[in-house]
Amino acid sequence: MMTHARAIALPGWAGKPVETQLEGWPVVERFEPPEGDCAVGLTDLSHRPKAIVQGAGAQRLGLARPGQAVWNGQSLAGCLKPGHAVVLDLTGPLEMKPADSSWTDMTDGWVLLGLWGPLSLDVVQGLVTVDVEPRERGGALFFATSCHGVPVQLFNLRAQKPGFVISCARSHGQNLFEACIRAGRQSGLKVTGLKAYSDWLCGPAA
Amino acid sequence: MPFLIDCPNCGRRSPYEFKFGGECKRAPDPGADVKAWCDYLYLYENMSGVQDEWWYHTMGCRSWLKIRRNTVTHEIIEE
Amino acid sequence: MAGRLPGCATQVLDRARPVRIYFQGRQVDAFEGDSVASALLASGIDTFSRSFKYHRRRAPSCLSGQCSRCTMSVDGRMHVKTCQTSVREGMSVEPHGSVEFDPKSLADTFSWALPTGFYYKYFYKPQWFWKRVKEVFRAMPGNMATVRPLAGKSRIDAVNLSPEMLVVGGGLAGIEAAITAAQAGVRVVLAEADGWLGGFDAFQGEAGHRRAQDSIRRLREHGNVRVLTSTWVSAIYPDGLAICVQSCGGEGPEGVLERVFHVRAGTTVIATGATSVPPLFENNDRPGIILPEAAQRLVHLWGIRPGTRILLAGGDDYLARVGLELIDKGIGLAGLADYRESGPDEALRARLSEHGVRIWSGYKVTGSHGRTRVEGATLAALGGSDVQTVACDTIVASSGRYPRHKLLGQAGARMAYDSGLNFYLPEDVPRAYHAAGRLLGLEDPEAIMAQGRVAAVRALEGLGIDVGTMGQEARQALERPSPLRAVSAQPLSTEAGKKAKTFVCYCHDVTEKNVEQAVEEGFSDIETCKRYTTATQGACQGGMCEANFTHVLARKRPELGSRTLPTTRPPVASISLGAMAAGHHDNPQLSPLHHVQLEHGGRPMRLGSWIRMNHFGDELAESLAVHQAAGICDVSMLGKFRVFGPDAKKLLNRVMTREVGNLAGNKILYSSSCNEEGILLDDGVVLKMGEDDYFVTTLAGRAPVTEEWFARWCREEDWQVHVVNLTETRAGMNVAGPKSREILSKLTDADLSNEAFPFLTWARVKMAGVDVIAMRMGFVGELSYELLCPSSQAGFLWKRILEAGKPLGLVPFGIECLNICRLEKGHAIPGLDTDGFTNLFESSFGWMLNRTKTETVGKPMLELFSDRPLKEQLIAFSMDGKSPVLDGCLVVKGPRQLGRVTSIRYSPLLDKTIGLALVEPDEDWREGGKVRLWLGEGREVEAAFAKPPFYDPSGGRMKA
């Protein structure tokens, strides 16, 4: 039974959603007609587990400095400030398992969008005013900034191919989603289901 | 130099990501008299030049930062 | 007059693709690549606009987006610079007002009666006369656009960019700067105002074309340069933000008309070029008088003949070269007036003479003649008395060059006049900004390119980027001879035109005489003179007039010595309101229960940034249902926080007026918070979830400020305390009413009885399978449970509760009903029933101040003033039945104004109108006292002072 509800209304032009249920969450598997290849994909990942980790727990995540992020193929951890990290689980089971009391489950508090594909950097640059691809190389990056007035948290995965995840407060979910669509219009952004995203995330390096 | 605030957590950011928190002041002792408290609450150095001030990074790390800024040129003075 | 040159191929025009546009409904044939202005000029249209004050005929003089004399209405859009707008099939072009026949041009004849500042000097009395005159004034200005309802869809997009380098200007210098940076591997944005690259060289005939094409080709080899053509960088702001507005044409059903790039670059190279200064002579504003660049643009870009008999005038070899280019295209010249005794360069003079061009050396133009456009010019010998008249249909004239300095000025540079060069050069260019090219007075293309590279190298070095050997090479190239070339001295008039008008400011029709008169009247400072004459304040914002304005001022007041330029302010080029607004979006916050409430008939309204439900059709019925059965209300926007860590208690004791320390078990602590002045800010509850682990709520919509407030009160402490904003993590529902226990019990195995779960306690329960924190609270005065559940499950739980409650009379209710119920209980809401001056004691929350705790924010001020009389107090009152009194009504006593009604509602349950008022202390605020409410002159209603609550004074119902 679907006991959870999406924070974001899917646009009609994205196609007909083929939905399944995951632990009570309605999840769009794919859209009909099929999305095909896309330069930029936008995928609602809000059902994924998320947490804020503060204090001692944050130090154990192995993040040396603010802005740094770690992507281990399952979860993403980003350092907001010393002793304050954000953890997102992108591929594991749909259950937030806090390691200790320094974790606070934020799964329901934030929406999470995947913004991925060859032109995703262009789209993200159009969304925020910070340089999300600075010259210094190495590792994933984490940013907390504003996107058209909405406070957002942004990960640049930097995993062989360009891809980002962006989150914000649930109540602003629709605003952020629409901002992504506006910013991506020029680049041929498509709204996709989870399958396309997983294929991209776990598929071969581009 | 553009007016950007160097947040120790987030890097150089537009001041519009922050909330301005006013000049740094020292509160009197809780037992101080009315004059001391009202001076503290209502009067300002309002420096035309360099002053220490508080900024809160609303759109970023949500921390309060102490910034030394020239209020005429917007130059941020590194400590 | 004008017309196309036969068979002339140009870089931008595609003669194979005709385009039709409509000027005042009449078809004008153009070609792909034409600008609207070029199409109109080619078809022989001479008058584009009428001037502001005198309604004189005006036509474009620069054709580069600066003079704004070519502005018209295009497809309903006002003030479009037609020289910067590409033609599109079917485009409709209208001048602003009637240009061919304009009765208001009588003003030109009567201008003797309108001296500088005449509107200040006349009409100061009587008052009624001014009132009439001003209506005449309103109708007078020329080139007034009409605001029309906008038809059709056109979008303006906003895009953020954060490259390492922004290059402004796509001429040789800008292109070289971009290439240099691209070679160093940085991301570059290059913005060019024209629709093509090449800058000045794009219209310098064959040689220039080759140079430009070579540069462009090399630029295209680099993928990391984003080139934005048709893009004006309209401003650079103190925070380093550059606003770049690209004109996109707006094609397609939902076409983008303009795209605004908000560019935050690490460093910026400004290579905006230079422009010819319009000449000063009598009637220097006639159609047909154009700058040399405009003549070149016409010929080389659009294959248009500027005229058939052209007089060139100036003091620069540039004009001679332009003359040769015109001859080359078979265009007739009336001659060249060069105010230098020596005349043009020997070789140029020889070539001109070969073609039989008459050259007047040591002569300048002193006036123009003609009716609708130039028909002749008067020349005068500079040193002598000889005066000649020359017949011509076009005057191509310039009096030197002037840097396009505005962006540099906005970036913080100062422009200093160099009398040797007769040019303004930048000084004190701030770090992160670098100037290049013709902007610096350079003329030699090699020097310009080298200098563009040097600027880029310096910019990159400023970013801490290693440029290798590039820097050295660029600097060496610049050391070649003659990088900087002086511009000839201006052929400046030594006195103001005596009879006819010599325009300094074309936009506002300000003449030389006006400026001189202003100086004589004491407006000698550049800023005051500018404001008094209104020179430089028109559409071109000084672009075409600053040089001459400062010159005339300097001539009149030589004692001031240096020439200063007026302050540069954004925008450089006018920017549409739509472009300014692009990127701003209303971001309403939606509750997790938003959609489900809409399904149940909720009527949304905006409260702050949140959208909430005002009611579900009938707030009175809702309030009765709450009292008689049960209701459910969305309270998700209440601020919710987790505060934990060893020092959590310290922080809470500081920001809360009550003591948090002794909170134990499943008790709820209701507390308030104040600012340092003791002003009431907020109220909420504190729950203890574990050791050093608290859950705190704050007023609806206050979560962001509260988070900042918590951080503020430990910013100077070394405390171990963590705050997590859980506002969005948990939705909130208030299920209230005598049947609420029965309803909720259907959904849970937990014991909700009063014994197991008494008033002001909380519990974790599973309700319909959902994890819920349930709190027994009494805001609406009935038995009620505030349920906090995971946001994504809120809709599910809401539906289950409604299903379970429907048979028992449960209804959803909105904030109107909430207001009725809380007023019945006399509950005040901080910030609504109090204001920014109401301290804790003056509100009804004074009891919450823990007098023994010293660390509470605001307590010192509250204590200091505690023995003095209150300034105001919050009182309650009631009236029988329904009253017309509304929120905000004044509370009065004779002539005294005592305060105002903060909330007032009709309670159907009590059949009374009850309210709260924030008032000065008065003896009437006692049992039996009267509260007088002012309804307007001579009309008052009386209400009875009352001590709340009005309903269930013992609180038995909510504690049941």
Added chain:
Amino acid sequence: MPTSQPVLRYKQPEKRYDVIVIGAGLHGLAAAYNLARYHRVGRIAVLERRYIGFGGSGRNTEMIRANKRAHETLPFYKESLEMWDGLSAELEWNLMVQKKGLIALAHSDGELAVMRMLSDSQRRAGIKIDMLGPEEVKKMVPSLDVSDKPALPVAGAQFHPEGGTVHHDAALWGYAKAASRCGVDICAGVEVTGFYVEGGKVNGVRTNVGNIAAGKVHVAVGGYSSEIARMLGVKYPVVTIPMQVMTTEVMAPFLDYYVASPRLHWYTQQTLKGDLILGGQLDPWQSWNSSTTWQECSERVAFILEYFPDLAHARVVRSWSGLCDCTGDSAPVMGPSGIDGLSLDIAWGYYGFKSTPACGKYAAEYIATGKVPEKIRHFGLDRFYNRQRVREIII
């Protein structure tokens, strides 16, 4: 026809004056003019470090109105608004007074409640005020969108028929001209760098061109009052914040009223020339830098377009900003400074322009008589120490 008679006459300062006014903005010139014209106080000088009207007097939106909140100060604003009427004739200079009417929009029931409260207070003070419904607003301003399209639709409005505009430069020059004629010395390029205070009494100022003795000194320096405070070794309850304004290209008359939204902090009016003046929000931080900023301007325009969608293609040609010296209670500081002979007229925030005539009158009265006039009684510094702050803020 008038010939080129000097309008502005700058003088070199003499060695001593009976009254020195610091600041040749509107308030300083108005005080000097009133002193010279209506009081016998001897020789008067106005010292100005830049030029006449350098500060806020030349950088405002020319709005005049009296629809303030605090009932104790409304009579002052009412009088000031009325005084503008006769001023052109008195100064023999057309100030281009246009009482075109001010429409302040409300966007919710809550705002309407506040507006009703304000309106009633104002009516009781004798100021003409009407409440309008959306349809009435639409009739007066046909280009305004009163539908539910804007995110915050128009719920109603307050109409203040006596509100309007005065040409700020005209007012400046009118006062300057009249003051000169009454014998006031206006000295530009004279920067006060310090004060001579002995035994708690001021007796002169230090300037870049030498010391000048004075019996009395009046401070009317607009946004720069804290610099004066530093010279005196005190602090004032003032924070300096810039405010942004924009102007557009000219359009045929389409907007007859001044329209404002207090909630969204914007206002707009069409000048006689036909351009629109747009603005209404302070910068979000303290600053002495009068560069234009983008954010405030852009946000104002975005809001204005919600209500005037047809203006999307109107074009802004210039923006500027002025420094406002703001107090926490949005009321000024006028009268005694705590130092004998030194009087204050500061902290006017962004409502100094409209208050000019009454300020000039009462500042002069206070300087001449040493008694605080009843109408400015609430503007004293003492109010910050006895919880008597003016309730000007609406929350």
